Amino acid sequence: MIAALVAIAVVAYLVGSIPSGLLLARLKNVDVRTTGSGNIGATNVARSAGKTLGILTLLLDAAKGALPVLLADALDLFPAANPAFDQRATIAAALGAVTGHVFPVTLGFRGGKGVATALGALAALAPAALPLPLLAFLVGFGTTKQVSVGSICAALAAPFGAVVAGYPAAVSAAVAVVAALILFRHRENMARIRAGTEPRFGSDPNAK
Numbered sequence: 122m123i124a125a126l127v128a129i130a131v132v133a134y135l136v137g138s139i140p141s142g143l144l145l146a147r148l149k150n151v152d153v154r155t156t157g158s159g160n161i162g163a164t165n166v167a168r169s170a171g172k173t174l175g176i177l178t179l180l181l182d183a184a185k186g187a188l189p190v191l192l193a194d195a196l197d198l199f200p201a202a203n204p205a206f207d208q209r210a211t212i213a214a215a216l217g218a219v220t221g222h223v224f225p226v227t228l229g230f231r232g233g234k235g236v237a238t239a240l241g242a243l244a245a246l247a248p249a250a251l252p253l254p255l256l257a258f259l260v261g262f263g264t265t266k267q268v269s270v271g272s273i274c275a276a277l278a279a280p281f282g283a284v285v286a287g288y289p290a291a292v293s294a295a296v297a298v299v300a301a302l303i304l305f306r307h308r309e310n311m312a313r314i315r316a317g318t319e320p321r322f323g324s325d326p327n328a329k
Contacts, residue, residue, distance in 0.1 A: 158320075183241030190241075250282035
């Protein structure tokens with residue numbers, strides 16, 4: 122059973138490692154790693170290659186998080202021998218997918234911020250936990266017009282959302298790990314926020 126969990130996590134990691142934003146931006150001959158913030162996520166794709174590709178990146182990155190979790194749940198492995206396996210499988214898939222996006226083997230382990238992929242994973246793993254982080258994002262972004270602030274607020278709120286929704290401790294812990302990954306990847310944004318140099322949404326695509 123441990124081998125099955127590892128296999129699920131690895132497959133989810135490989136799915137998460139697909140650089141959706143980088144591939145989509147290339148349709149307009151843009152390398153998002155060398156423009157704007159240098160990030161492969163939806164916000165930088167929207168700034169550098171257009172809002173349509175930015176929205177597609179958001180959807181595909183979210184799908185990278187959701188599909189492995191849904192497939193892991195649908196496998197329904199070892200139902201009699203280990204009834205709790207499905208939950209562990211979905212957790213492994215969620216963690217693998219988000220880790221793959223943040224540290225993709227396809228890009229030398231230098232990936233995106235993980236927000237959209239985490240959104241998809243959370244929607245599949247713990248949908249009732251979504252309202253609180255979504256509200257936190259809207260408040261943070263609406264107040265500052267900075268996607269990074271909204272994302273940081275959402276990451277901070279997500280574990281509380283899982284606890285308030287009554288999910289098992291293992292699920293809440295997985296959500297907390299995902300939130301920690303997102304906060305880690307936003308450390309440079311946090312420094313710019315403190316310095317007052319963080320760009321607002323819709324600003325110059327060459328802004329950091």
